[in-house]
Amino acid sequence: MREITYTEALREGLREEMELDASVFLLGEDIAGYGGAFGVTRGLIDKFGAERVINTPISEGSFVGAAVGASLVGSRPVVELMFMDFIALASDQLVNHAAKLHYVFGDQAKCPLVVRAVGGAGRCYGPTHSQSLEAWFVHTPGIKVVAPSTPADAKGLLKTAIRDNNPVLFMEHKLLYNERGPVPRIADPIPLGKARVVAKGEDLTIVAYSAMAMESEKAVIELHEHGLSAELIDLRSLCPMDIDSIVESVKKTGRLMVVEEGHRTAGVGAEVACRVFEEAYDYLDAPIRRVASVDVPISASPPLEQALLPSCEKIVTAALELIGTD
Amino acid sequence: MGEKNKLLDYYRTMLLIRFFEEKVEDLFRRGAIKGTSHPATGQEACAVGACAALGKKDYVTSTHRGHGHMIARGGDPSKIMAELFGKESGYSRGRGGSQLMADFQLGFLGSNGITGGGLPLATGVALSAKLRHTRRVVACFFGDGASNQGTFHESLNMASLWKLPVIYICENNLYAMSTNIKNSMAVKNVAERAAAYAMEGVRVDGNDVLAVHDAVHMARVKAKKGDGPSLIECATYRLSGHSRGDPRKYRTAAEEKEWEAKEPIKHLRKLLLKKKYMTGKESTAIRKEARQIIAEAVKFSKRSKFPDESTLTEGLFA
Ligand SMILES: Cc1ncc(C[n+]2csc(CCOP(=O)(O)OP(=O)(O)O)c2C)c(N)n1
Ligand SMILES: [Mg+2]
Numbered sequence: 239m240r241e242i243t244y245t246e247a248l249r250e251g252l253r254e255e256m257e258l259d260a261s262v263f264l265l266g267e268d269i270a271g272y273g274g275a276f277g278v279t280r281g282l283i284d285k286f287g288a289e290r291v292i293n294t295p296i297s298e299g300s301f302v303g304a305a306v307g308a309s310l311v312g313s314r315p316v317v318e319l320m321f322m323d324f325i326a327l328a329s330d331q332l333v334n335h336a337a338k339l340h341y342v343f344g345d346q347a348k349c350p351l352v353v354r355a356v357g358g359a360g361r362c363y364g365p366t367h368s369q370s371l372e373a374w375f376v377h378t379p380g381i382k383v384v385a386p387s388t389p390a391d392a393k394g395l396l397k398t399a400i401r402d403n404n405p406v407l408f409m410e411h412k413l414l415y416n417e418r419g420p421v422p423r424i425a426d427p428i429p430l431g432k433a434r435v436v437a438k439g440e441d442l443t444i445v446a447y448s449a450m451a452m453e454s455e456k457a458v459i460e461l462h463e464h465g466l467s468a469e470l471i472d473l474r475s476l477c478p479m480d481i482d483s484i485v486e487s488v489k490k491t492g493r494l495m496v497v498e499e500g501h502r503t504a505g506v507g508a509e510v511a512c513r514v515f516e517e518a519y520d521y522l523d524a525p526i527r528r529v530a531s532v533d534v535p536i537s538a539s540p541p542l543e544q545a546l547l548p549s550c551e552k553i554v555t556a557a558l559e560l561i562g563t564d
Numbered sequence: 565m566g567e568k569n570k571l572l573d574y575y576r577t578m579l580l581i582r583f584f585e586e587k588v589e590d591l592f593r594r595g596a597i598k599g600t601s602h603p604a605t606g607q608e609a610c611a612v613g614a615c616a617a618l619g620k621k622d623y624v625t626s627t628h629r630g631h632g633h634m635i636a637r638g639g640d641p642s643k644i645m646a647e648l649f650g651k652e653s654g655y656s657r658g659r660g661g662s663q664l665m666a667d668f669q670l671g672f673l674g675s676n677g678i679t680g681g682g683l684p685l686a687t688g689v690a691l692s693a694k695l696r697h698t699r700r701v702v703a704c705f706f707g708d709g710a711s712n713q714g715t716f717h718e719s720l721n722m723a724s725l726w727k728l729p730v731i732y733i734c735e736n737n738l739y740a741m742s743t744n745i746k747n748s749m750a751v752k753n754v755a756e757r758a759a760a761y762a763m764e765g766v767r768v769d770g771n772d773v774l775a776v777h778d779a780v781h782m783a784r785v786k787a788k789k790g791d792g793p794s795l796i797e798c799a800t801y802r803l804s805g806h807s808r809g810d811p812r813k814y815r816t817a818a819e820e821k822e823w824e825a826k827e828p829i830k831h832l833r834k835l836l837l838k839k840k841y842m843t844g845k846e847s848t849a850i851r852k853e854a855r856q857i858i859a860e861a862v863k864f865s866k867r868s869k870f871p872d873e874s875t876l877t878e879g880l881f882a
Contacts, residue, residue: 267741272813295740297713298713362661363600364677537661538660539658539659540650541870542873545873
């Protein structure tokens with residue numbers, strides 16, 4: 239199969255959905271001629287014109303809100319947030335509006351809206367351009383949260399997110415944009431809420447998503463050298479979350495580790511751990527482990543940034559400790 | 565200080581900013597520093613003119629393009645540079661990087677990575693200054709792009725309503741990243757926006773250090789009298805890309821050329837020579853001196869240590 243980058247896969251997904259459905263349009267800062275800060279929308283303006291690839295002023299609160307409004311009456315906006323950190327400025331429109339309207343107003347109100355947000359650290363961009371804030375939205379009933387780790391998932395999940403009749407936060411990771419991988423030319427949408435088993439294993443289950451799924455994949459290979467077989471599950475979507483697949487795996491391995499780039503406290507890992515505890519307590523042979531970012535702002539300084547982020551090495555160390563605990 | 569010394573001082577500081585930013589771009593190109601940075605090249609007159617009009621005890625809030633503001637406020641180029649290197653000796657111990665530095669002793673309350681994020685902070689600083697009867701004034705720098713944030717509009721309204729001692733200084737360099745103001749603002753000039761908040765809004769040549777100085781000076785006098793905030797729009801242009809690696813395809817060569825001809829340092833140099841405040845030789849010496857300061861800053865940064873991992877969790881709470 240041909241290989242393309244995560245960026246190209248996203249662009250293909252956008253292009254195909256825009257071709258299929260005239261109600262899909264793009265909104266964001268510098269997404270038209272410039273093609274977005276990370277180049278995802280490059281060239282789409284030439285194909286679809288300025289009416290469907292719309293540059294916005296720097297007004298996150300209101301252009302995300304405008305997308306919510308447009309979605310209520312028949313449009314399917316896809317908004318780009320240049321950095322996920324800026325979702326803080328738009329969170330009212332997502333949390334107090336988009337997430338609530340269908341539940342409260344019933345079937346008359348639907349918000350088929352996608353917010354593409356560029357998250358993640360690793361490039362020394364400092365405290366306000368490196369965060370992974372997805373847990374805030376997993377905590378908010380009424381918003382779906384998707385975080386692909388491969389080019390194929392990026393395309394397939396983006397297509398599904400655009401077709402979904404609900405607000406979807408679609409987290410892209412800046413370190414993944416240049417990653418290459420096989421992507422079918424005619425890609426089917428990938429259902430939300432279905433995890434992907436990346437590697438089969440017997441000794442422990444590692445659950446991860448986004449860039450940490452890639453990092454965990456490296457860790458799985460290293461663990462093999464230590465004679466351990468880890469099962470790696472890429473969550474792909476955090477809401478809905480595929481707890482069944484995780485529980486099924488834990489029933490087999492008896493050990494669970496959750497890896498995420500967000501901060502440790504009240505993060506996605508806490509939720510996964512608790513759900514497994516509730517549903518598979520009897521099968522656990524060891525305490526559940528979390529590998530996550532240290533609970534401090536993300537430093538620009540390279541050694542501090544590396545020190546606070548999870549990494550292959552930290553995953554391996556934690557896995558070895560976990561296996562040693564029984 | 566007489567006019568001569570004042571102008572020479574401006575010239576020195578503007579050159580310092582220019583050379584600092586050129587060196588930073590060079591260091592990025594060579595991979596000596598990581599992350600990103602937004603050079604103030606071409607906008608030196610805004611920072612220097614405005615800061616020259618402030619008092620020692622006044623406050624300044626800045627933006628993502630803040631190295632120049634900091635240098636103009638008397639910040640130490642070595643500590644700014646060390647911050648870009650991610651070193652412990654940097655202004656934020658390497659934690660903040662290019663977009664997050666402060667020197668509270670100088671009243672410099674921080675650069676800011678969130679476009680428009682500084683406006684409410686400046687407004688609150690002015691509120692406190694007023695409540696504490698300090699007669700201090702706040703200078704709040706921001707860009708044309710930031711004036712499209714709700715924070716701009718909400719802040720100006722509150723500041724005007726409460727007659728706060730704050731000077732909103734917009735550096736209108738025509739672009740927010742790749743977006744020309746024609747495609748982001750419904751009005752032509754940022755200064756017009758003041759009218760919506762019953763505030764005075766003026767537009768000055770942001771490449772003329774004296775024009776900027778005079779406008780800020782007048783706004784400061786007004787603020788100190790208790791007559792409230794002002795909005796000053798400084799028309800300027802960044803000669804560099806938005807940040808590192810920006811190919812600037814959204815601008816024409818003709819436009820860049822036009823603004824290069826109007827760039828502020830050349831302008832001031834001509835004035836200094838014409839007024840015979842400086843000879844060509846003296847100009848060369850000043851340039852050399854500025855370059856030396858920057859070279860020192862790089863040396864200092866390279867010599868400095870990275871923060872120790874053990875410090876990672878220090879200082880989350882006061
Ligand atoms: C809330 C927020 N949105 C977007 C950005 C990304 N960004 C950084 S600087 C910038 C342009 C700012 O334009 P302007 O205010 O005119 O300042 P200039 O860069 O021209 O100095 C953008 C879009 C950001 N840092 N923060
Ligand atoms: Mg600008």
